[in-house]
Amino acid sequence: MSKQELRIATGSVTNTVIFIVFLIIIIGLYQDGRFDGDGAGRLVGQSVLILIGAQIVGNIVVAILTAISRAIITGEEEEPDITDERDKLIELRALRLTFILFGVAFVGTAVALSLGAALFTAFLMIIIAFAVSDLVGNALRLVLYRRGF
Amino acid sequence: MGKSRVGNAIRRLRFDHDEMTQKALAEKVGVTRQTIVAIEKANYSPSLELAFLIARVFGKPLEEVFFFAAESE
DSSP, rough: OOOHHHHHHHHHHHHHHHHHHHHHHHHHHHHHTSSSSHHHHHHHHHHHHHHHHHHHHHHHHHHHHHHOOOOOHHHOOOOOOOOHHHHHHHHHHHHHHHHHHHHHHHHHHHHHTTTTTHHHHHHHHHHHHHHHHHHHHHHHHHHHHHHHO | OOSSEEEEEEHHHHHHTTTOOOHHHHHTTTSSSHHHHHHHHTSSSSHHHHHHHHHHHHTHHHHHHHEEEEOOO
């Protein structure tokens, strides 16, 4: 497994674990009735910021731990961090897929809202779409790296 | 995706140049070793700029390093 593949795989696992924990907490708060009333919008904003922050910190910590573990296990020097034209093309294709999926889910959320879905449902749909589209984008990155392009 | 119709003679040329490693070639042209692997296997067609850089490393004209596999049409 190349350095890029390892980075994508560990990043995906980290994001998924953090997201599942986040989802469990959010659903718990919903069941406690915290998303009802005037403070709901504020709680939604805060929870999204916390999710983003946790994912950034989690990814940094896991990337450092992975790099150290890899160096210890393989005994190799860390390769220079080069991003070449193939990396950029893979990144573009994966980002395109992520944006398309998220865009479709966003429209789906708008449709659900127009049909009378609750705001909390729409919020859940948006953040699940965010997580799933990111995961699918990372899966495409892995496939492209495995195939060569 | 899949096999590119642009073939190449990089593997043979590396062998002819004192068995140059993929890593050494990658460092000379400024890409990752995985990109050289993908190009050699014809899974990825390099940009014109990268193709010229690779040809220059071997001191060959571009058409002696890369060729268009028209027979696969």
